[in-house]
Amino acid sequence: MIFDCKMGQNTLEELLDKENIRELVEFERYCRDYEHWDQMRACYHDDATVCTSWTTAKIDDFVEGSKKRAGIPPRHKIFNTLVWLNGNRACAECIAVIQIRCELDGDLVDMTTHTRIHFRLEKRDGVWKILHLGGVYEKDTMHSAYANGSFTTAPEDLAPYRPSYANMMYRQIKYGGHPNPDMIGEDRPETVAAMYAESSEFLGL
Template structure:
């Protein structure tokens, strides 16, 4: 950071555009364009799945409620033909839960590894670091209320997201990196630093 050559600057601009375009494609269901953002061997780990990029895109296509990713910052650490990227994001979902319309907001750091192959930057991995979330009725006179007992069954950094997934018949991954488990975040960063070669 802070000692960029002109090549670094151009690469970082291209990497940032790649990451933000990938999220745009996800939000607005441009599945073919989303696929072009990933290398063929890319691997994704999020709260509702882990697997190859094609399984991720197909799973995203079938998700029961649309998600929108509101991006605040995109940071890039680059070393040669590899880079680690964090996208500071709020995931927003409006959906039906227990007969009410609710808004779910999950604050996360989307964590990518990207690599330049044959002159093109594309995504190799995507993980997430969960920070906090909330879920409440969209209406002041709404009926939905998540009890402390319900939420206590799940990780505090993404308990509402996990509760919603269970109510939709899903089996959420309770082992994601999260601020409630600092060692999990440290492990992810150490692995990415080794991969980056720094």
């Protein structure tokens, strides 16, 4: 399994690979946040795929879809990044929160989603690029940006949605979106286990 990869025992070449991977995935999220679309696209192989709450798509379609959603940009705050390496393949995971400030129900609202952003990467012709982006949703919150704000949600408002990203689903639907109800989340542990099993197979472990 992926968690059996040796950690803290890297050769110099492995350290260089891991640092390149770490910089690449963090830069990709930076480009997404600040709308550097060409630079974001350059982080991916041409056959890459992306799976988020609002789309599952090939990389070019994801970039175009992201451009259309640029009016309410997310901000990915990354706390740390882990890298598992096996030859020319790797997985990386950013422990992060996604922050969005937007207008909702006549108020200014802050939403925070706790997530593990999970990447699969491959080194081709000596260059690391992303082959797949997905992730694990853990929990989220949403509240007015003002101490005396009017926005609130009751348990029954969020009850129809997945516990690991209920607020995100609620907000997307309010904005006319169609969030994927079957994302990987901690409220469905079997989906998390399947993701790590698939990544382990990808790494050849």
